[in-house]
Amino acid sequence: MADDLPHVLILGPPTVFKSYEKQFSEKFHFLKPWESSIPLHQFLSTHAGSVRAALCSAAHPVTSDILKNLPELRFIMTSSVGTDHIDLHECRKLGVKVANAGSLFSDDVADMAVGLLIDVLRKISAADRFVKAGLWQQNVVYPLGHKLGGKQVGIVGMGRIGFDVAKRLHSLGCIISYTSRNKKPHIKFPFCLNVQELAAKCDILVICCALTNQTHHMIDKNVMKALGKNGIIVNIARGAIINEKDLLDCLQNGEIAGAGLDVFEQEPNVPEEFFELDNVVMTPHHAVLTEESTRNIYELVVGNLDAFFSNQPLMNEVVKV
Amino acid sequence: MADDLPHVLILGPPTVFKSYEKQFSEKFHFLKPWESSIPLHQFLSTHAGSVRAALCSAAHPVTSDILKNLPELRFIMTSSVGTDHIDLHECRKLGVKVANAGSLFSDDVADMAVGLLIDVLRKISAADRFVKAGLWQQNVVYPLGHKLGGKQVGIVGMGRIGFDVAKRLHSLGCIISYTSRNKKPHIKFPFCLNVQELAAKCDILVICCALTNQTHHMIDKNVMKALGKNGIIVNIARGAIINEKDLLDCLQNGEIAGAGLDVFEQEPNVPEEFFELDNVVMTPHHAVLTEESTRNIYELVVGNLDAFFSNQPLMNEVVKV
Structure with a gap:
């Protein structure tokens, strides 16, 4: 019976899938390579003819190699905000739509940034x-x-x-500045041309930008030195925006004062x-x-998969084709 | 030379004294019973004639017994906001002025309450x-x-x-209600007549009131049951406002979901x-x-001791005589 349901490939299960697998499985037939004994490449070839949609998360990259193995794929739904794990360029070329979580998580992410910052400043986890x-x-x-x-x-990164x-x-009494690809006309906070200038004037950096070729290792030893010995870095974006080796060196040598890190370069491996x-607080992405x-993302994913299979408009399309 | 300086008794050193002892000692001659080999009672008798002012904190109670041993005492400066460790009734009777930290700490305390709450909700220390x-x-x-x-x-407790x-x-998106001795006309948040009613309508309680005979063990099993299984309690006020045994029972048995505690009944001893x-985050008062x-309280303490010894008006007088 499940075979009559629309097929959806998942390379590895996102948290929302682990939490709502039962409900998901009433609506879609999921192809789960991690439960199969055959190698991924062969698994994909076997199902290549039936896979028109895939669900993914940051933990399992959708590379051009995987895309080439799925000629019928037309839609990737990622349960994440970031899309750096998906080869968007290849998706555009191949005519694969991509949708993400949009701003659905932004309150929770922002709360976590505040929580990590207060924790590091006030030494809560250490206490x-x-x-x-x-x-x-x-x-x-x-x-x-x-x-x-x-x-x-x-x-x-002054996105949502x-x-x-x-x-x-700002409402907690901090003085805000920002840097971003461009100055945002509707934002009243002072803009800095680059992260080096921002670090030099600030006590704290909160990393909120997307991971791209331009932002990869953007926060390096030079930025940390500009931030200074009392400086704190909070990262709730992507691990590789920070040069993790430089960060470790600067924390060990007291060149900055502390860090609150939800993301790392090689998750789930943390050096x-x-x-x-003691001055680093870490949470597992x-x-x-x-x-x-998670309830909200479940509803978004189901809604978008339903929309895709019935040719309706998608929410939060990142790549339109 | 130090003997020419005004004498100030300290029963036990507050944090501000540990941090600024050198600067304090240039202005006052401190009597430190914890550095003396003679028993406290005898120490007080020895210095009874010269002690007109005392500096204290929550960790070392100023009881009626101590007050009776210091007939010349006219001023107690506490580096805390709370005054529950001082026998205020006896001070009034004996003509001893008392001053506290006033609202000097309120931003830091409020930040810590927010930090503890986000930590418990988002499981940061546990993560x-x-x-x-x-x-x-x-x-x-x-x-x-x-x-x-x-x-x-x-x-x-809707004080400062x-x-x-x-x-x-409120600015972080929570829906606020409060209880207090009296409804405050200038506060727009809904008022509840008592803590039981407040707990029944809330997910989270943040304890911000003074410790008095009326508030001692006010947060007990009945209040916790009204708060419910998903409830969280944050206490940045005084440990004994909560019945600690009831709290432990409710946490162990899942009758509430978690707690963020900066204060305890028998500090520094925590059961x-x-x-x-894993669902409790604790900081050492x-x-x-x-x-x-600490820099600010140093300036307040020095200012008030100077004012007292030169018969000037005091800041933050709690007991005026």
Whole structure:
């Protein structure tokens, strides 16, 4: 019976699929290579004739090689905001539509950026470790944190998420500036021409831009040195926007003061040297993920797959063909 | 030479004294019983004739017994906002003025309340432990957190700190209600007659009131049950406002979902059962403490001691005589 349902390929299961597999499976027949014993390449060839739609997330790249193996593919739905894991250029060439999560996650991501920043500034996770290790009752002195209000915060990338982070930190008393590909006429916060200039004037950088060839390793040792010894970096965008080796060096050598990181260069692998650092707070690429947002993305994915299979307009089309 | 300076008794050193002892000691001669080998009672008798002012914090109570041993005492400066550690009734009777930190810490405390709440909702400290334990790269699934926006937040105690917490969480998309001794005419948020009613309508309680006979153990199992299984409690006020045993029971049995706690009933002793709970984030009574606020409280304490010894008006007098 499930075979009568429209076929949808998933290279690896996004969180929304893990949470709503039962509901999804009532509407679509999912092809799951990770449950198959045959190699991916062969799996794709076997199903090439029936795969017109795919669901993906940042964890499983859709490369040109995969695209070439799926001649009937016409639609990729990613449950993420970022699309750096999809070869968009090839999609355009091959006539494959792509849709993403749009601004559905931006409140949750912005809240996480605020949470990570307060955590690093006020040393909350480190304090929690301190108390749970029984050190307070041994009268060990716990180090002071820093005040949030009055801090100069630089937003790197003033899209929807950047703006939602800026609004929140502005209302918490921070002084906001930003850099972005272009100055945004409707944004009242001061614009800096580049990230180096932004870092030089700021205490804190919050990375909110997309990962592209231009932003890859954009936050490097030079930017960190410009930010300075009391500087804090929060990254809720993509790991590879930061040169992770430079970040580790700067954190280890006190060239910046701390970091709040939801994303990493080689997820789920985080260099173990980070684990030792008390001034780093890390979450496992969960800035977008709440029970509430997962419900919302479920509804968006189902809605878009339904729309695709019935030739209706899609929500949040990134590549239109 | 130091003996010519005005004498000030400190029962135990507040954080501001530890941070600024050198600067303080250029202006005042401090009597430090914790550095003396003689018992406190005898120490106080020895210096009874010269002690006209004392500096204290929440960690070292100023009881009626201590007050009776200091017949010349006329001024107590506490570096805290709360004054529950000082026998104010006895101070009034004996003609001892008391001054506190006023609203000097309220931004920092409110930021910490927000930080603790986002941390519990979005499981940040727990996620940090998860990543640092290397569980992410073992593909263990990390549980979803909850969205901040749209949550019903009840503020318990609508003083300056309560208001600063309310403003922040309102701007982050929460729906605010409050309870307080009296309805505040200038506050636009809905008022509840008591904490039970507030808990029944809310997802989250943030405790911001003073510790008094009326508020002692006010947050008990009944309130927690009214808050419900998805409920979260944040306490940045005083530990004993919550019945800590009830809180532990409710957390262990899933009768509420989590807690962010900066304060405890018997500081610095925290019941070890709390250490095992992944849904509890704890900080060592540091909500008021940042490098910036400590500098400010130093200036306030010096200013008030100077004012007292030169018969000038005091800032933030709590007991006027």
